[in-house]
Amino acid sequence: MRQQISRELFSYWNVMRGARAAPERTRLDPGAIRPILADTFLLEVDSDGEFPFRVAGARVNALWRTELKGTSFVDLWRKEDRHSVQAALMAVVNGVAPLVGGARLRAPGDIRVDLEFMLLPLRHLGKTHSRVLGAMSPSRPVEWIGQTSAGPLEFLSMRIVDAPEALIFRPPPPQRSRPRLVVCNQVKR
DSSP, X not given: OOSHHHHHHHHHHHXXXXXXXXXXXXXXXXXXXXXXXXXXXXXXXXTTSOOBEEEEOHHHHHHHTSOOBXXXXXXXXXXXXXXXXXXXXXXXXXXXXXXXEEEEXXXXXXXXXXXXXXXXXXXXTTEEEEEEEEEEEESSOOTTTTXXXXXXXXXXXXXXXXXXXXXXXSOOXXXXXXXXXXXXXXXXX
């Protein structure tokens, strides 16, 4: 994970899941990830393998200059990459494992921007094959965001985040307050 947005989302997801394979969707608090909320999205797992957006953050919507709710996540990718994207999403859902990947975004004028995407499994009403929490973070600022629509994403890479790496980003346990002894030496005169 190279991008701060991915690290923050993964860290929050990791805390919310605790000892389980994936956290319950209802446990997520958007306020807890407010600084990165504009870069996140929530996908629904459907029988067609289209993974429609349930909700998408403002910067994710701005990349395509449209509200993505109900739109297929898979359709945002080049046709030749869609099978790989579906396989990546199914790996997240079936393996109940987080995934980080790389993609290339193209805008008119052959402007290219690399981005990192994070896909995290969620449980919903006790079901594991239900939702996917994700984030997209460009490797550099995108000057044209909201002015022109991005073209299809190009799939570059992906990898499952393994357990040892997951521990690296787990925040330290909260410090327990310990009683302190304060001695006040007051002499009466």
